[in-house]
Amino acid sequence: MKIAILGTGSLARLYGTLFEADHPLMVGRQLGRYQLIERDNTVSWHVPRFQRWEDPAPGPWQVVLVAVKWPGMPLARQWLERWAQAGTYVVPFLNGMGQEQALIPPLTKSQLSPAITTDAAFRSDDSDHDIWRVSIKDHGTVHLTETGHANEITLKQQAASLNLAWQWHPVDYMLRLRWTKLIANSVINPLSALSGQPNGALLQLPLWRLAEPLCSEAESVAQSLGISVTGTLKWVADLAISTATNRSSMLQDVLSHQPSEIESITGYIVRQAHEAGIAVPTHQAILHLVRLL
Numbered sequence: 273m274k275i276a277i278l279g280t281g282s283l284a285r286l287y288g289t290l291f292e293a294d295h296p297l298m299v300g301r302q303l304g305r306y307q308l309i310e311r312d313n314t315v316s317w318h319v320p321r322f323q324r325w326e327d328p329a330p331g332p333w334q335v336v337l338v339a340v341k342w343p344g345m346p347l348a349r350q351w352l353e354r355w356a357q358a359g360t361y362v363v364p365f366l367n368g369m370g371q372e373q374a375l376i377p378p379l380t381k382s383q384l385s386p387a388i389t390t391d392a393a394f395r396s397d398d399s400d401h402d403i404w405r406v407s408i409k410d411h412g413t414v415h416l417t418e419t420g421h422a423n424e425i426t427l428k429q430q431a432a433s434l435n436l437a438w439q440w441h442p443v444d445y446m447l448r449l450r451w452t453k454l455i456a457n458s459v460i461n462p463l464s465a466l467s468g469q470p471n472g473a474l475l476q477l478p479l480w481r482l483a484e485p486l487c488s489e490a491e492s493v494a495q496s497l498g499i500s501v502t503g504t505l506k507w508v509a510d511l512a513i514s515t516a517t518n519r520s521s522m523l524q525d526v527l528s529h530q531p532s533e534i535e536s537i538t539g540y541i542v543r544q545a546h547e548a549g550i551a552v553p554t555h556q557a558i559l560h561l562v563r564l565l
């Protein structure tokens with residue numbers, strides 16, 4: 273399978289390793305030989321086929337995985353504009369929503385398969401010593417959108433041959449799943465970033481009182497788009513408990529002075545609410561506070 277991975281961070285390294293036999297091209301700003309640390313602390317070294325964003329990559333590409341964070345999306349879009357062909361099947365893994373608006377065009381609907389993953393990977397590079405590292409916290413499931421594209425079959429077959437837990441679902445099912453994940457991210461990420469607390473501690477904070485209006489406001493916005501998502505408050509609370517020791521990606525971004533993904537999580541909900549004429553004061557307040565961070 274001719275595969276490229278856009279991004280060189282945690283998820284890119286995990287998927288670069290899983291598909292190593294296909295010699296994936298990894299595209300980004302920088303990456304060297306990296307260390308992958310498994311949950312049982314076994315360590316393996318990997319030498320990526322790395323290229324910079326601006327380097328020529330004529331392909332042709334059958335599959336492209338997009339594993340950047342949102343601030344890197346304009347570069348991923350430009351790369352796809354230059355190097356994706358009609359036969360390229362593209363899977364973005366970014367948290368939050370807006371993948372379709374960001375990537376169609378240059379892609380068509382049938383080329384784009386937004387995915388969500390419960391894999392958990394964390395990078396801990398030592399830039400002083402030029403050591404690239406990723407630790408795997410969990411091997412979960414990848415849920416992808418069924419589009420019927422010819423190279424969807426190629427990726428399905430390869431994932432099956434590698435025994436990966438990659439599952440394809442119809443568009444409507446995936447929209448419900450993506451909104452449920454969006455709502456969870458819109459509660460756990462900003463509340464942890466604002467409080468500095470890991471997921472499990474959030475439920476004990478006075479700030480957690482915002483979880484109920486955050487969920488109900490977002491459910492109304494989903495409803496206005498014809499997506500029925502209910503009972504998210506309990507689901508989000510259970511998720512915070514089951515990932516109790518995790519620091520959310522937004523908290524990590526804030527701690528490492530990186531731009532957060534708030535605009536594609538809370539910002540997306542606020543923009544959709546505005547278009548539908550729905551009031552989402554709690555999300556608006558959260559958006560404002562995280563922007564100030």
Ligand SMILES: NC(=O)c1ccc[n+]([C@@H]2O[C@H](COP(=O)([O-])OP(=O)(O)OC[C@H]3O[C@@H](n4cnc5c(N)ncnc54)[C@H](OP(=O)(O)O)[C@@H]3O)[C@@H](O)[C@H]2O)c1
Nearest residue numbers: 279280281282283301339340341343344365366367392393
């Ligand atoms: N890690 C997980 O377990 C996990 C699980 C589920 C979903 N996700 C989602 O998957 C996406 C990727 O996450 P990740 O954990 O792999 O992130 P990451 O380790 O921080 O890597 C992000 C990648 O995006 C690039 N990037 C970020 N900002 C950029 C910019 N302004 N210009 C160019 N490149 C930029 C980074 O380049 P540099 O390295 O050069 O900065 C890096 O290649 C995110 O949307 C995340 O929310 C991650």
